[in-house]
Amino acid sequence: MDALGPPAAVQFRNVGQFYFPQTRVECHLSLGPDHRWSSRDWIGIFKVGWTSTKEYYTYTWVNVPENYSAGSTVDCCALFHGQILKTKYFLCIVHLL
Numbered sequence: 001m002d003a004l005g006p007p008a009a010v011q012f013r014n015v016g017q018f019y020f021p022q023t024r025v026e027c028h029l030s031l032g033p034d035h036r037w038s039s040r041d042w043i044g045i046f047k048v049g050w051t052s053t054k055e056y057y058t059y060t061w062v063n064v065p066e067n068y069s070a071g072s073t074v075d076c077c078a079l080f081h082g083q084i085l086k087t088k089y090f091l092c093i094v095h096l097l
Contacts, residue, residue, distance in 0.1 A: 009035040013075075025080040027060075033071050037064060043078050 013028045044056035060078045068074045
C-alpha cells in the first residue's frame, strides 16, 4: 500500500478548523503532477493518532475530475455528509496501487 505518494503530490486546501454537526464537510484538494491517479483513491477522516488505514471514521471516493490529464495539476472537491465528529480528526488521502 502506498499511502500518499510524494509529499507534494496531494495538498489539502481551505480545511476548516470546526464543523457543525449534521452539516456537509467539503474537502478541497489539489493533486500535483506527481500524483498517480487510481480509481481506488479515497479520502478518509481519521482520529488523531491512527496507525492503520483501517482505522478511518468515514471515507469518500475521490472521483477523477473531467478536466484531468496525466501529469497535470488538478483541483478536486470531495464531500462528507452529516458526520458527527466528537474529537479531533484529520483528513488523509489513501492511494492504493
